[in-house]
Amino acid sequence: MEESEIKKPWAVYGWDGGSMGIGKIKRESPNGLWIEYCEGQEYFPECWDLKWVHQFNSPIKAMAYFLVHQIKNCEKEYNKRRTIMMFLNNFPSERKNIKNIEKILKNN
16 A cells, blocks of 8 residues: 555554554555655654554654653653654654644743
């Protein structure tokens, strides 16, 4: 399936301990999802059990889910600003697609 046909192209992935990251679904196959964890870098479908991958139609919704369900007790806990900065670092081309990103960053 082509990227443009994926109805919910954004994903939060992890395992039963919580969410580990935000990615973009590049391809769907019977074996699972190919998740781009940063521009040009993909995880193979075998990396994730689909029950721990949650799909969203926008990166903002994916970031909101990640903030609530992130892995706790790890060396880095993400607040809203840190989550947005991580996302923009991994997907710099998305900056133009997120409305009011500068306003969001200034308010946190």
